[in-house]
Amino acid sequence: MPATDLDTDLTAERAHLTVSRAALRRMRQRAEQLYATGDTVAGDAYTAEQLGRHMARRVAELADHPDTPLFFGRLDFGDHPDHRGRAYHVGRRHVTDDLGEPLVLDWRAPISRSFYRASVKDPQGVATRRRFGFQQGEITSFEDEHLSRGEELGTASRILTAEIERPRVGPMRDIVATIQPEQDELVRAELDASICVQGAPGTGKTAVGLHRAAFLLYLHRERLRRSGVLIVGPNRAFLAYIAGVLPALGEVEVAQSTVEDLVARVPVRAVDDTATATAKHDARMAEVLRRALYGRIRKPEQPITVSDGSYRWRLGQEVLRRVVDEARREGLPYGTGRERVRARVVSLLQRQAEARRAESPGDAWLRRMGRSRPVTEFLDATWPAVTPEGLVFELLADAQTLANAADGLLDADEQALLRWPRPARTAKAARWSAADAILIDEAAGLIERSPSFGHVVVDEAQDLSPMQCRAIARRSEHASITLLGDLAQGTAPWAAADWPTLLGHLGKPATAVVPLTVGFRVPAAVVAFANRLLPALAVDVPAARSLRRDGGLEIRTAAELPAATVAQVRAALDHEGSVGVIAADARVEQLRAALHADGIATATVEDMAGERVTVVPASAVKGLEYDQVVVVEPAEIVAAEPRGLHRLYVVLTRAVSRLTVLHADPLPAPLG
């Protein structure tokens, strides 16, 4: 295109951006006015509240972020049955002019799909795809692909490359402008489709999960608002890191939680050793708990007699046995089963009363009989009420209860691991561990059914234990799930060896496993270095290729690690972007102190705002990334935990542009 045309086009596009921004402002003003007058137009308090919530969300959705472009692409349709000759700008949300004509289409709208998927082979009616380059929210360039003339850039796009190589600052950003076709296919999968994504580090798994949540909320807003969307992440630092992505996409109502917070019914005040924790996280514990619970049910041993003040009613032992047996056979949650028995007993009493009086007793009578002492005593004897905490407490505190429930499932050594050496006197006084909290959640799920979300996204899923999977399964019983992970990054003692087993525990055994193999984070040289560890990790994962040819790797020996770290960080600060210093947990304080002594301020993973340098314990670095990474003493990271090599693999794959490895001890064998 001649330069003058280019200039004219750029001017026209900038004008379109100005017009679109002004239109968005007016949309927001209208929403704010509606929000302000909502109380007066709503008929009642409930409607006013609903309307208020809706409008508040709408106002939040319409916020313009001056640094993020309102649109990032444009589609010019050629020969298309519905859009022949039309052009659309594609952006983060719909913007319409005062007549309702679209100025910008939401990236999730059906037509926008072609922006991500059209190719020379399958142009989908698109003649030209345009991508915009931005700086501080202003258009600085654009790049056209004339698909109708056989031009296609794919991953050679200059704008895509610039976006991928842009220095990272602070929390994670959205990738709407540059979602790749293989990612888009996952993002736009149907709501009822569960998917499991196996992807090497930096292939965009987290990005895909978050964009999928935003996509599903757009397409199924009402349905999902009622049931909710849940994102499960490995720790709070990770959740803080991703917290801004969905709001930037206009989605402000998504629950984000760790598994620990999801099951936090009791305060966690104790730590199990690895062997005990592993035993508690084992899938067999579900059956042990089920047996312990249902083992409390007793056969009725005597008849019951209930008086209503005028008459005495009697139910024989045989009848009662049948009632209990039938309720058991129905397979209801335990608590519901108990209430079912109560209801059956009352209805038998009611039938006797009807036969004698030739009229049906009223509701008050039925309630009184249901709560009467003989009925309650009968229930307590045959189907006793139990709390989740009470059930787990008895199992861990009482050797006989455990032996009965675990018979044939856990051997004596395993039972010994589970038993508390010095049990508390009551469940209330118990000092629960994180693994106990999972058992309590399992017990709660056996007693009452938990409500299901509409869709659940689980990140770093390779680290879920069977019992954690079950906790998620209970919350996604009527939902589809998006499972994201990498078997090579499994660091938990119970980390998955394959996906089908994990999917079985999640109650979605038929879910397809889809690989992502193009890496957007880690430079090729760093990937090649980290991949030397793969053969030692004993997992079968497809190899990934990095899109990044830039970046670098440096391996240095240093006798004085703190001083060498300070020097490396100083050098890194001469470049743009964030700096992450990653070391074994036990070394973190020493490095932080050395940096502070040299006048370098540092952030923590929980609070990334402000400082460019973060010192990160290896145990907390999963899912995070930094432009420049300094890894200190790999051998120490490996030695710190049983799956230390997997941890090192995670640590080495956090760098966006440069990785420096500092070591005094020899490097772990596969790297040496």
Ligand SMILES: Nc1ncnc2c1ncn2[C@@H]1O[C@H](COP(=O)(O)OP(=O)(O)OP(=O)(O)O)[C@@H](O)[C@H]1O
């Ligand atoms: N299509 C894309 N365009 C631009 N950047 C992308 C794209 N896909 C991923 N990225 C970027 O690559 C980086 C890695 O993405 P992400 O964290 O989602 O990967 P991951 O597979 O979850 O990695 P890990 O396994 O290490 O947790 C992020 O900075 C993300 O924004």
